[in-house]
Amino acid sequence: MRDDIILEDTTLRDGEQAPGVAFSRDTKIAIFNALVDAGVRWIEAGIPAMGGQDVEAMKVMLERRDEVNLIGWNRGVLDDLKYTISLGFKAIHLGLPTSNIHLDKSVKKDRGWLLSTAQDMVKFAKDQGCFVSISAEDVGRTNLNFLQEYAGKVAEAGADRLRLSDTIGILDTAGYAERVAAVVAAADIDTQTHCHNDFGLAVANTLGGLQAGARYFHVTVNAIGERAGMPDLAQMVLALSQFHGKDLGIDTTKLVALSQLVAEACGTPIQPWQPVVGMNVFAHESGIHTKGMLSDANTFEPFMPELVGGTRRLVVGKHSGRAVIKHQLEQDGVEVNESVLGECLTQVRGYAIEHRGEVPATALRQIYRTALAGASSHKATQ
Incomplete structure (x- = not known):
């Protein structure tokens, strides 16, 4: 893996293209500022051709x-490109x-x-x-020889990077890495991973692409995006740090707050078992x-x-043991x-089954008082 890999966030572009998601001007600005404050230094701001509040937000960005x-x-x-440049963008992407x-x-x-359009633009x-x-x-269904030819042509025209978009997420890790490696071998141009999560492989494929020689990689907060979404920012940051020793300059203590901000903007709660940022990641219930x-x-x-800015919780529930009940009391x-x-313990399990969840502190105290009173009453009748 290269030493100069670069994270680029596309929450405000591909992320917002998730069906049913629509960010207002102020929401876009809030997410943008949170990303920058967390240390993200490459951000795909959106699609200027959308106009309206999107452009208003981009002007602030x-x-x-x-x-x-x-x-x-x-x-x-070409008209789209000219308009984007007129707004003051010094970095553009051509889809x-x-x-x-x-x-x-x-x-x-x-x-x-x-080929002619790409080179001209x-x-x-x-x-x-x-x-x-x-x-x-749609690199997954692109002829490999033509992909290499295309890479060479855009490199000759002066492109700074080639985004290899597995648009419908049909590649496995080996297949995606093969395409990245083929382009790296064929053309003198930086490559960027852009993986979709249709088979749950977006993070794995991105890691595979980076190991095959890609320099840039796309992520979104909470893995939002078209269909099944994209690689999650928090998961990629932690995976690269823990497994590959890569420090991307991200303030990881802000990851949970960033996730919560985007979840609220999407109107979709974070799944408790969402890796890195979910409330269950640091929650423990089973006795062992x-x-x-x-x-x-x-x-x-x-x-x-x-x-990552998370909080540990010891949960009293159906699978708990005596130790955690004693500790929580x-x-x-x-x-x-x-x-x-x-x-x-018997009453805790019954409560958890009946209420389909954990036992809150107030209920646990009541269970303890009831058990204590029952023991005292039994002792008094002996």
């Missing part, structure tokens, strides 16, 4: 252009398909049109002094796990919650009579 590389996304249309099915069915053009943008990124969309955690926090966590100021913990 551009006020921080000295702090972050802002990329404006464009169709393969163009390379597979036969997308050329034929989506844009209704042929490979000759693609790259040259135009370079003449304006822009950093130029360009796509090979909680007993271990009470002894040493390293027993059942791969990293500390403080690293003592944390609540109760002097525990251990002789009634067995009865408490």
Whole structure:
């Protein structure tokens, strides 16, 4: 893996293209500022051709252009490109398909049109002094020899990077890495991973692409995006840090807050088991796990919650043991009579089943009082 890999966030572009998601001007600005404040330095700001509030938000983002590389996304249309540059973008992306099915069915053009259009638009943008990124969309169904030819042509035209977009997420890790490696071998141009999560492989494929020689990689907060979404920012940051020793300059303590901000903007709660940022990531219920955690926090966590701005929770529920019940009661100021913990455990399990969830502190105290009273009454009748 290269030492100079670069994370680029596309929450405000591909992320917002998730069906049913629509960010207002103020929401876009809030997410943008949170990304920058967390240390993200490459951000795909959106699609200027959308106009309206999107452009209003981008104008505000551009006020921080000295702090972050802002990329404006464009169709393969010269007027779109000219408009994006007129707004003040110094980095642009050109979205163009390379597979036969997308050329034929989506844009209704042929490979000759693609090669000439790509080269002309790259040259135009370079003449304006822009950093130029360009796509090979639907790379999973693009002929490999043609992909290499296309890479060579856009490199000759002056493109700074080639985005290898697995647009419908059909590649496995080996297949995606093969395409990245083929382009790296064929053309003198930086490559960028852009993986979709249709088979749950977006993070794995991105890691595979980076190991095959890609320099840039796309992520979104909470893995939002078209269909099944994209690689999650938090997961990629932690995976690269923990497994590959890569420090991307991200303030990981802000990951949970960033995730919560985007979840609220999408109107979709974070799944409790969402890796890195979900509320269950540092929650422990089963007797063996909680007993271990009470002894040493390293027993059942791969990293500390403080690293990502999370909070550890010991949960009392159906799978709990006596140790965590005693611990939680003592944390609540109760002097525990251990002789009634067995009865408490029975009642805790019944409560959890009946209420389909964890046992809150108020209910646990009541269960303990009931068990204690029952034991006292039984002792008095003996």
